[in-house]
Amino acid sequence: xxxxxxxxxxxxxxxxxxxxxxxxxxxxxxxxxxxxxxxxxxxxxxxxxxxxxxxxxxxxxxxxxxxxxxxxxxxxxxxxxxxxxxxxxxxxxxxxxxxx
Amino acid sequence: xxxxxxxxxxxxxxxxxxxxxxxxxxxxxxxxxxxxxxxxxxxxxxxxxxxxxxxxxxxxxxxxxxxxxxxxxxxxxxxxxxxxxxxxxxxxxxxxxxxxxxxxxxxxxxxxxxxxxxxxxxxxxxxxxxxxxxxxxxxxxxxxxxxxxxx
Numbered sequence: 001x002x003x004x005x006x007x008x009x010x011x012x013x014x015x016x017x018x019x020x021x022x023x024x025x026x027x028x029x030x031x032x033x034x035x036x037x038x039x040x041x042x043x044x045x046x047x048x049x050x051x052x053x054x055x056x057x058x059x060x061x062x063x064x065x066x067x068x069x070x071x072x073x074x075x076x077x078x079x080x081x082x083x084x085x086x087x088x089x090x091x092x093x094x095x096x097x098x099x100x
Numbered sequence: 101x102x103x104x105x106x107x108x109x110x111x112x113x114x115x116x117x118x119x120x121x122x123x124x125x126x127x128x129x130x131x132x133x134x135x136x137x138x139x140x141x142x143x144x145x146x147x148x149x150x151x152x153x154x155x156x157x158x159x160x161x162x163x164x165x166x167x168x169x170x171x172x173x174x175x176x177x178x179x180x181x182x183x184x185x186x187x188x189x190x191x192x193x194x195x196x197x198x199x200x201x202x203x204x205x206x207x208x209x210x211x212x213x214x215x216x217x218x219x220x221x222x223x224x225x226x227x228x229x230x231x232x233x234x235x236x237x238x239x240x241x242x243x244x245x246x247x248x249x250x251x
Contacts, residue, residue, distance in 0.1 A: 008148075008155045011208045012166040016158070019219040037208070056155045072159025076223040 001090060002034045003083075004048035006061065010039025013073045017052050020076060024083045029095035033087075050086050102217040105178035106244050109134075111237040112181045120187050120197070121146060124165060127181035127202040134177065137204045141172030145202075154195045161198035161232065162222060163189060169206050176211050177204040178218070182234065198232060217247045 003021055007014035014037035021035045036048075040060060043051065050066045058069045068082050087094055110130045117123060128142045144167040149156065156163045181200045189195035201218070205211045222228050227243050234240035 008153065009166060009168050011169070011205045011211075012164050012203060013155065013158060015208070015211075015215045016164070016219045016222075019216045020223055023219075023223075054155060056157075074158045074160060074162065074219070074222040074228070079223075 001032055002048040003050050005037040005052045006040055006043050008040055013054055016073055020079050024080050030087050030092055102247050103244050108237050110179040111240050115184050117183055120189050123181055123183055123187055123200050127179050127200045130179045131177045131204055136175045136177030138172035141167055144171035149190050154189050157189055157195045163197045164201045164203055166203040173204045173206050176206050221247050
């Protein structure tokens with residue numbers, strides 16, 4: 001399973017989202033997910049199981065498969081909810097059923 | 101470590117500035133002075149914002165101004181600028197910004213520790229709130245210092 005954070009430059013907000021996905025996965029106790037980040041120009045459909053982007057790239061990435069759009073890059077509550085939702089959709093085991 | 105980059109010299113404050121271009125002028129000053137970036141890097145950021153690049157808006161009134169390494173990054177660098185009142189990114193009312201960061205990254209992963217610390221700082225509701233409330237570099241640096249301490 002691979003999650004990919006994507007932004008325009010591939011080293012600002014996508015890197016931050018990458019770090020935060022790592023953090024949330026650890027919190028939720030979800031294992032077996034590879035996380036990486038890249039820029040919009042380098043990403044192709046099939047590069048990842050799920051792609052995470054900021055609202056600015058929602059339109060540009062709509063044909064890249066399973067895309068999760070984040071309203072804020074630094075809202076950990078939003079990311080936590082969306083990573084959990086994605087994990088459930090992908091059938092990943094979430095050990096911390098309650099979480100926070 | 102975040103406080104290797106964010107220091108008395110790079111954590112800035114400004115009042116009543118006339119817009120986002122001035123914010124970029126001010127926030128890039130210490131990085132230009134230290135040689136971390138070239139003037140081309142500043143121009144690349146301004147051009148991408150002017151072209152509609154509100155992608156640097158992280159949410160919560162915080163923007164992370166940056167461009168590609170090949171546009172003029174010499175060494176990794178980071179600076180910040182708190183503006184009062186907020187200015188509109190690309191004059192877009194949907195993107196008021198209170199706090200600008202300017203990131204100079206030499207490659208896509210070399211600044212991993214810095215980005216992890218910055219992500220930790222900005223995603224923590226309490227720390228982010230206190231950082232936005234800081235009115236002096238000493239106050240802001242006190243919050244930034246906690247990131248180093250907690251790891």
